[in-house]
Amino acid sequence: MRTSEKMWKQIAQEAQALRDETLAEVGVNIEISDELSGDITHIPNIMLSTSSARITSLVPQEIVSLVSKRIISAQEVARAFLERAVLAQKLTNCLTELLTERAISCAIELDAHLLHNSVPLGALHGLPVSIKSHIGIANRPLSFGYCAPFCSRPRPVADALVVQILTRAGAIVHARTTEPQSMMQLECASNLYGVTTNPYSNILMSSGGSSGGEAALIGLRGSVLGVGSDVGGSIRVPAAACGIYGLKPTAFRVPTTGWSSTPPGADPIVTVLGPMSVSLEGIEMFMKVVAAAEPWHIEPAIIPLPWRAVDIAPSREKPLRLGIIWHDEVVKPHPPITRALREFVDRVSSVPHVEVVKLSPYKHDEAWAIASSLYFTDGGEADMAIMAESGEPLLPLTEWIMKGNPGVKKLDRDELEYWLEEREEFRLEYSQHWNNTGIMNKASGTWENTVDAIICPVAPGVATKHNTAKYWTYTAVWNLLDYPALAFPTGLVDKAKDVKENRKRFMSNLDKENWKLYDPELFHNMPIGLQMVGRRFDDEKIIAILQFLKGHI
Incomplete structure (x- = not known):
């Protein structure tokens, strides 16, 4: 050895x-059978x-x-x-x-x-x-x-x-x-x-x-x-x-x-x-x-912003507007995610003074190109050096993100500045994309009636089989933008409802590969989650919106 x-x-x-x-x-003697499989959430009780x-x-x-x-x-x-x-x-x-x-x-x-x-x-x-x-x-x-x-x-x-x-x-x-x-x-x-x-x-x-x-x-x-x-x-x-x-x-x-x-x-x-x-x-x-x-x-980088009370009280004059991103135009979510989105839309649409609008994604493929280029600006050298200290091997998903990702490479100063400029430009463009969901008040120069929050998938599927979680964009785009995002549970996979259609056309090779991962039998009764996204420092607002919706649907 x-x-x-x-x-x-x-x-x-x-x-x-x-x-x-x-x-x-702790002083408790608990023996668990090695033969346990499937849903084990009931075992503790x-x-x-x-x-x-x-x-x-x-x-x-x-x-x-x-x-x-x-x-x-x-x-x-x-x-x-x-x-x-x-x-x-x-x-x-x-x-x-x-x-x-x-x-x-x-x-x-x-x-x-x-x-x-x-x-x-x-x-x-x-x-x-x-x-x-x-x-x-x-x-x-x-x-x-x-x-x-x-x-x-x-x-x-x-x-x-x-x-x-x-x-x-x-x-x-x-x-x-x-x-x-x-x-x-x-x-x-x-x-x-x-x-x-x-x-x-x-x-x-x-x-x-x-x-x-x-x-x-x-x-x-x-x-x-x-x-x-x-x-x-x-x-x-x-x-x-x-x-x-x-x-x-x-x-x-x-x-x-x-x-x-x-x-x-x-x-x-x-x-x-x-x-x-x-x-x-x-x-x-x-x-x-x-x-x-x-x-x-104590920590100077922290924004001196107290927690603010947000009252969500939509009215005819000022409705609560939610923008729905059904998919990111790169990878289509699996059937349980699409169903959860559809059912969520159906429920909230019945709440008085809540409006739901379809929101097109904005260059989410470009977002991943930028994000993946900025995750390891040293090309992963520091991480590889830490692993070399003990000789530990790379695990499959570490190898994928560091070595199988074309965006990961050591950046010189000019390259780093380029990607940082791309990041800032993307943030400006996405802010305008959000603004375009409303109307410009020419007298005041402000945007009015924009969507209050975005609802979208957390991932293109539910929990993954081991070593298969290779599509990050549904979450990583909001990290790139520094928008707060709140994941919340919406139900369970139902194999009778969430059947796998025989798709012939795909939006990308990533879409095709992701579709192969879906198995209604395998994912039956797994949790489904969605996420609510707000603009920067709207953390209080997205929590308040979800609290309001939970009380009315």
Whole structure:
């Protein structure tokens, strides 16, 4: 065995041994059959105690309310979610570690605080929160999907800023979740921890990526609110794949100090942190807490923008207008996605003063050409060097994005400036494309009655079979534009309704290849997700719009 090969395998063994030690600290003995397959979302409620199953079935706002009123204790909640997280790990391989001692100690302190002060510590009092593993936790490993950093990089001396904010608001950080090699996959596989699978299909399907561990854990309710990251769909794709909510915020609204990701200043397409949750209210709770902490006083890049109240009250004079992108003119979505869009349109069209208009995509193929040229401006050299440290091999989707993608090459100064100019030009053109959905008021020089938000697919299909998620444009275009985008669940695949037509014509070779991936039998009962997109800094607005629509359809 070559020294380099032995090195990465030994590191992986150490990482997994550390994870298993933290699972054992929970003190529950859970055995899972290796023969389980298909939908496993019902398993936790069968195997957990009645109390733990009940607590972990609650949504974030209910947990905070019950703990704050001392109806249940923070310690009961923490233990229930730790137990369920152990089970989620055994079912989907979604964890890098549990923070048992930290979680229980925090819960004890929260209960004592409430006993002596009669008021909760903050808006997240007693709420367990999970964290994607490239977000720093004090004195814990920080690997960002590669083997070498697990043992060769110093451990953080403090929590990442966003974790500090959540903790000060009363959150209990109890779990850290898996992420893929390179972080640049829409699936979740690494040499360090292996493959994370989907709760709705166990072995066959991916949980999505790169925040796939978060999605699988939350999908099984081993957590109900977590923190993911997104540079090309990494929150929204796994959220949709696992039937939960996920927000990619506008850049520089959620602090990233203390994470391990893009080098400082290297942000031609900005990676953002954002919330993932079982409820829309959980998404808003997270964003409100972060904004209320005024992180711009610590991290100067953060925009000093408080969370704003948005009242969605459409009227005859000012209707709520939604633009529907049925497909991006490059790859047609699979039948379940098209059906979900059609049913969504039918439902919202019946709401008074809501208008739905067809919106043509604007050069989404060009968007991918720009984005893919800006993801690895060094041609992937830094990533290859990290892998060379331990000799770990490239996994299929890492090799595809770095080596099989014609846009990835080392850019000289002129080439980088060219692509940055293309990015800015595309942003200007797309803004005008959005403006053109309304009418120019010549007297004021402003656009009126433009669409308030866009509804479109998250991906051209639901959760993918492993190593097949190679079409990013439905999500990556909004990263390029820096538009906030909110993934939300809309139902399940139905093989009786979502039949596969025998298409003879295709929009592109990518369309043809994607169509081959669809199998109604295989995808039956998998979650379907859509996304709502707003203009920059309309994060509050798209959440409010979805809340309004959920209350009226």
